[in-house]
Amino acid sequence: MERGSQNGAYDVRVMTEEQMELLRKQIAVYAVICDQLVSLHNSLSSFSSGTNSMSGGYFDPMRASSSAHKISSRHRWTPTSTQLQILESIYEEGSGTPNRRRIREIATDLSEHGQISETNVYNWFQNRRARSKRKQPQTTTTTDVAEDAAVTTEERTLCGDSGGFESYKHILFPSPDLGIEHLLSKGEISGEQNSYI
Amino acid sequence: MERGSQNGAYDVRVMTEEQMELLRKQIAVYAVICDQLVSLHNSLSSFSSGTNSMSGGYFDPMRASSSAHKISSRHRWTPTSTQLQILESIYEEGSGTPNRRRIREIATDLSEHGQISETNVYNWFQNRRARSKRKQPQTTTTTDVAEDAAVTTEERTLCGDSGGFESYKHILFPSPDLGIEHLLSKGEISGEQNSYI
DNA sequence: GGAATATGAATGAAGG
DNA sequence: CCTTCATTCATATTCC
Known part of the structure; x- marks a missing residue:
């Protein structure tokens, strides 16, 4: 520093x-x-x-x-805040599928900010993508529920x-x-x- | 799209x-x-x-x-009693691993009895299974717990x-x-x- | 009112 | 990739 x-x-x-x-x-x-x-x-x-x-x-x-x-x-690796920021940035960059080479780069880069391995990076991208993709298929047009408040279901x-x-x-x-x-x-x-x- | x-x-x-x-x-x-x-x-x-x-x-x-x-x-989703009953029934049915389709079915079905999403169903089954699994072996030996006590919560x-x-x-x-x-x-x-x- | 518990949800990792 | 598991967190509830 x-x-x-x-x-x-x-x-x-x-x-x-x-x-x-x-x-x-x-x-x-x-x-x-x-x-x-x-x-x-x-x-x-x-x-x-x-x-x-x-x-x-x-x-x-x-x-x-x-x-x-x-x-x-x-056990579990947890990205530090800095690492997370960087990862998010890279993810946002759009280079959708970081190949092995890229993974290695990223891992090396991130190791400056804390313990990390290439596997971690790989998993992170995998999970990140899957999670993004898994948006709820139920279209969030939940705007209708408001009118129907008559039901006793307290859990909106x-x-x-x-x-x-x-x-x-x-x-x-x-x-x-x-x-x-x-x-x-x-x-x-x-x-x-x-x-x- | x-x-x-x-x-x-x-x-x-x-x-x-x-x-x-x-x-x-x-x-x-x-x-x-x-x-x-x-x-x-x-x-x-x-x-x-x-x-x-x-x-x-x-x-x-x-x-x-x-x-x-x-x-x-x-807000955290909470199953209504009806929903819970149904979920339990399905779980008991033995079809242990409801795949994506099944989840969707269940969610659609349960939505008749209150707000629910597929993710909720998914999580519910996940948690249910995990908890069942953990409850079972808990009865016998408890001798091993002390092996790695070095990691207490460690003050903030x-x-x-x-x-x-x-x-x-x-x-x-x-x-x-x-x-x-x-x-x-x-x-x-x-x-x-x-x-x- | 605070600890203990139950449980919905988030997420890193493994397997296929 | 996709699914599943294990772990952990946060919250709601209950019990003392």
Whole structure:
């Protein structure tokens, strides 16, 4: 890493005051964003549930951050976040079937970011493709259910669409990096708060 | 090709289910980010000010973030009693491995008694089988369990406070569109070598 | 109210 | 490729 370790023994303090300040501002920005999102979430839940109040109300933290994920992880390989990002990128690139050569490349590349083997990469692509393909054949035109709320079935299920979010690259939300000055503009942000810290 | 392209028929709803799901995911992502930021903030304040941590007045992270974990939650399908009975019957029937066609049949059949998808049926059989298999050999010897006890849950290293701010190395500020899947899937934000700064 | 349990769902890996 | 299994996670429920 480029973060100067050549400092010698003194690695304790790695941030300057300005950096610290910057960090605080960023924290504040995220706090604002989060606040807005909470509001949004609230409106969203009340909106989506519509007739059937209970089911639409809660959402899925989906293993967001609760488990610290064991260190040893003896059996199953689990891609690190960096690896996952890279893999997703490659997958998105469209080069549908990475051949053996490509697999090897990718594995070598990813090994920079954590333990990985070619088999892992291979399996990952296999599974990824299969999962994408296995979109639910039941067309998700579930819009009709809303009117029919008379039935006592409290479970307005959402069907198992899950997993098919390979195309979420286009997101509706602004990147915090972009929104930062806008959100904080009232303050006096000096112009160099761009890159993290 | 024909996969759900006829969505256009229903335009009353501005968001499709997928978009909604996407939004939920993003909200969850921001929740995670915000949570990390709060931790970071805490470390920061306790470090720098020491005397008066709250006075800085940068913002109050408002515990919303901790609750933000709960912010989203996707509803989980639950079979109705009728559905469960039918499923059990089919399972008992001995046709142990319902293939794709069978699954589809069952799903169609069960949809008469409540919302259900093929994936639900599939998962149900998978889980049912696995659980049956595990229950059986459980009766006898339990002597072997202790062999590899080294891997307990290991406290969450997420907030390695101690020194305070140097722990920011483990906190990254992912761009939401990039970090979405790994944040949502594993939440292993800490401990990995994420390159930033 | 928190631990223990049951269970739906996600996913890496194996087999064919 | 496709299917299946094993493992793990997250949530809902229940019990103390």
